[in-house]
Amino acid sequence: MTSTPPPPLPMVVPTQDLPARVRIHEVGARDGLQNEKRAVPTEVKAEFIHRLARSGLTTIEATSFVHPKWVPQLADAEDLFPLVQDIEGVHLPVLVPNARGLDRALALGAHRVAVFASATESFAKANLNRTVAESLAVFEPVVARAKEHRAHVRGYLSMCFGDPWEGPVPVHQVVSVAKALLDMGCDELSLGDTIGVATPGHVQTLLSELNEEGVPTNVIGVHFHDTYGQALANTLAALQHGVTTVDASAGGLGGCPYAKSATGNLATEDLVWMLRGLGIETGVDLGRLTDTSRWMAGHLGRPSPSRTVSALAQPPQEQ
């Protein structure tokens, strides 16, 4: 063989009964970096977000207005947000854990905020130091005030499939908290498989049950972790159910501290590879995104856990 092999790309095979377009909710800058031991300089975070936007992502969660004592990695939210908030055509939601966090976000002109609830009592206690009911009571005025300011509100719902203390999570329990979040005014939900235990039938069962209880698919996003390698198969199951919002993290940044695996969030690149092959539009340039993840991996001092980032870093060898 003498010719240089072409760069690998999936063959595009448009597939019936799947959405024509998917909106990727990129969480690397927030969910990813909040789990980094080493603090990332504010200007690097800003550059990361600008690069993600140039790769074609249109919803990029920027940071969290949580108390610096709890998440020191994101203590620079006030400095970071003004450096990115004016990127044209890009939504930049921020996490707000409580009224104080919302005030800080609104003061900077945030248009999109997110609250973070739990489907299980054990995780609510561990993560929020409240019962599920108490945490919902805290969020209710936060969501109301955000809506008064015409902010778009996302409701994260974690431990939707399994919980490290409680094991499998009953579907009705998830439906109950999901409905409470929507009832208080959340515009969309993100169903989190925080410890990565879900499988495709479980995903479709939860989505069907939500629909039956009056929650339409178009307000539902899915947020899978790849702890057991299931994230992309679960995403396929969600797409087959009609879900069009998928959370992912550039380069697979992030992890769940409750399941100490090397892997965390579904990698955006692995997701884009599949969506591209399925003929589903995302607007994302895979090469630019992979370059961005490699650049960030350089700053973090370790390789990306994304299979696609790793594979595209090494051009195929000739014989």
Place this chain on the structure above:
Amino acid sequence: MTSTPPPPLPMVVPTQDLPARVRIHEVGARDGLQNEKRAVPTEVKAEFIHRLARSGLTTIEATSFVHPKWVPQLADAEDLFPLVQDIEGVHLPVLVPNARGLDRALALGAHRVAVFASATESFAKANLNRTVAESLAVFEPVVARAKEHRAHVRGYLSMCFGDPWEGPVPVHQVVSVAKALLDMGCDELSLGDTIGVATPGHVQTLLSELNEEGVPTNVIGVHFHDTYGQALANTLAALQHGVTTVDASAGGLGGCPYAKSATGNLATEDLVWMLRGLGIETGVDLGRLTDTSRWMAGHLGRPSPSRTVSALAQPPQEQ
């Protein structure tokens, strides 16, 4: 929190329109170990296969009767096969590249053999140093002679989706070689995504086209590589089409030398996790299998690339 968290396991959610049972064709001992730089001692290979059998796997590809010059890692086939061939209730197919390999396998009493064809001219040339037609002409008398000895014959078909030199592989090209393998007497096919580029719609399109051309689903196995993280999503797509034979490699052993990623075959553990969650029977004990992969990783001196093996190695942390 004071109680010890339970070990994580997927919730079993039986799912409509999927097979009740899947036969896993375990390839770690052959496809996995043939890619290892370091030669594994024969007795370790035998112990590996016995452990895989004790974990509940019933089809374990044992070795390859290829010329030692080409695959020195498997040069001990004659010594290894007698150490494992009598495991009760377990099929132990072996790869035979040509008439000489078949003779060696039959002389030892092998009941199941496999030939290894390519869907593309470039890979046939690179791997077999023949055209596709020439390689099929070599296999024809091999398969005929195996059938005379009442051996079960599997036909591997590699590069079914993409090829590192040719890019996307036309579906009709795969169908043509698949039919030739069945026409010469192969009992089953294994459709290989050797460089891991396939996506779920591509998988279903190829399966549909094979059916339309008279190839029934019950003779088709799928063999996915996780180079771009797509292997399990592609497996789900194949299950949804009715496929009930899935190739996988314990601990994700193996890789494709033409796509130098850290990852190779679909990890059996990640597959078993999904199948268990879907309520699909495999007969495999996930804990025993994971222990076996960790034991083998110790011999190889590096961690398993399987997400599930990695996650189960680290019990969840208490808060």
